[in-house]
Amino acid sequence: MQILTRALGEHFSIGEDITVSVIGVNGSHVRLGIEAPKNISVHRAEIYERIKNQDPGHLTIGPLVKR
Template structure:
């Protein structure tokens, strides 16, 4: 992991088209701004993890429905 020190108003750049800027710092948090192309999804980690879990659950349900359909169609 790369660890950098930045002050309010300073930025870092990832690749050619992503800029992360330190907007504000207080005792308990850091506010950052992210400029990235619309084609790049940017999520807070807890939101990303929730989306990932929902996708796993949806896929599992889809697989169960497909299996039940297969069983119904192929009953002896």
């Protein structure tokens, strides 16, 4: 695990295609903005676990679409 220190408004990159920005800090809560290609799904861990545990025939959640 890599541990990074970032302040509000700063960002870091994952590879060439993904950027994670710190967009808010409120006490122990941190809001992150994630920019990634549409073909890469971004989910919170608990949502990802639900998707992994679905029956193979069920419709899974696809990539989020920017609006």
